[in-house]
Amino acid sequence: MVVQAVFVGLLYWLAIGRANYYISFAIRKPVVMGVFIGLIFGNVQAGLLYGATIQLMYMGGIEAGGNIPSDQALASCIAIPAAIINNLDVGTAVALAVPFGVLGVLLNNVRRTINSFYNTKADQFVEAAEYDKLSTFSFLLPWLTNGVLYFTPVFIATLFGPSVVQSFIAIIPNWLMSGLTNAGNMLPALGFALTLVVMGKKQYLPFFVIGFFAFSVLGFSMLTGAIFALCFAMIASLYRLNSDEGDAA
């Protein structure tokens, strides 16, 4: 059982650790995960049936900006092993999958919070011109950290049953979980503010404000936004400011 739990844990890491994103995105579908989990437990047909049924729940859904609406891989990796071991009926397996799909969103938030640490390390390495270390801290280490984060809950759930993980989640207070989510929704501001500082002389800030509120009110697609931006830029280039001398570069 330990061996199988290790395999399921590793499978989840490969699927959601996102190394080689195109492949990991493709295999983390429940219908594919079902076959692999079936293989681990020596019952491909059962795994396939559970996987395909869970898949029906997650047919659409666009992960805009890397925000997963629910983690299909975690749903599969916890529900399918439990279903195969306990010979659950398909409907029960699906019902078990849903809350873990939501938990996966939380794991993703934790991962992206941890990764902020690697950003600050990256700045130090650029400053010190240590570009090999920068590489290691840009891929390998974040990937391994994700590994620990992702492997653990699935390993425990497969070994001791999903209820153990569920009771652990129940301990975490609700305000902390939603607080982290709220922080995650605010943090992109830092990246944009930083880019503004690096790129913009102060006299360009009105274009930021126009872009911000135009999008807030109208909610157009980003391509539309780019067309507006280009037109504003061309209009702006009709005027020449005295203070702009030497800034044309």
Add this chain to the structure above:
Amino acid sequence: MSQNEVVEKKTVVTKKDLVFAWLKWCLAVEVPVSFDRMQALAFGFSMNKVMRKLYKDQPEELKAAMTRHTSMFNTNCDWGSIIHGITISLEEQRALGNSDITPEVIQSLKIGLMGPLAGIGDSVDQGIVATIPLAIFVPMALDGNVIAAFMPALIYIAWSYGWSWFLFNKGYNLGKNAVLEILHSGRIKKVVGIFMIGCLSASYVKVSTILTFTNSNATVKVQDLINSILPNFLPFIVVSAMYLYIVKRGPKYLRLILYTMVIAIVLTYFKII
């Protein structure tokens, strides 16, 4: 223009460099994603070797290049590859001494393109390429067909690798040729970039209050009030506050991240957001 034509003939980046930069992008893209800079480190990971080759005798330029390529970046993984191609070719021209290509031009181009490409790419990839094969093959998988279970995955993988490499290559050639002419007006690029930061931050940064006031005859939702005065006012405050903090206090990111998290958790605890 004649100066550009001379420069164009020289290239340092080989096909092999391009392939490796592309493979590293595909490998890393979503791995180091963080809330504050998103795919920045994956972009830098992809550029690392190429930049070191281009600026091998100019350590200060190299440092500047790696700083700009580890700054905020977020796009669709395969459609966005065209940005890497363009960036490499622009950096190459810059390293070879074309002073028309300033850091601002390169940054603005990245920022100007990443949003629209993410929009188109996410819709096509996830709305069409990933979904339609699922609709076709999942019913077959339900009947116990193991091969059908893998078909949507195979189609998605083939599409994204093929399309991504095509665009990466296309971007490099584009950057070498046509785009140079547009680049002469750095101001246009800058305005486009800054306008797009406005759109992107309005779309990514999300803060809203759940405060309500109740008096004897009505309940007032504060967020509704804010929406009617100035939509997205709270996210705007957050971005502006961070901008001012960085301008005034310098780039202390870790501290800013911690402050943000503490403030968010406290506000959540008191049921304000």
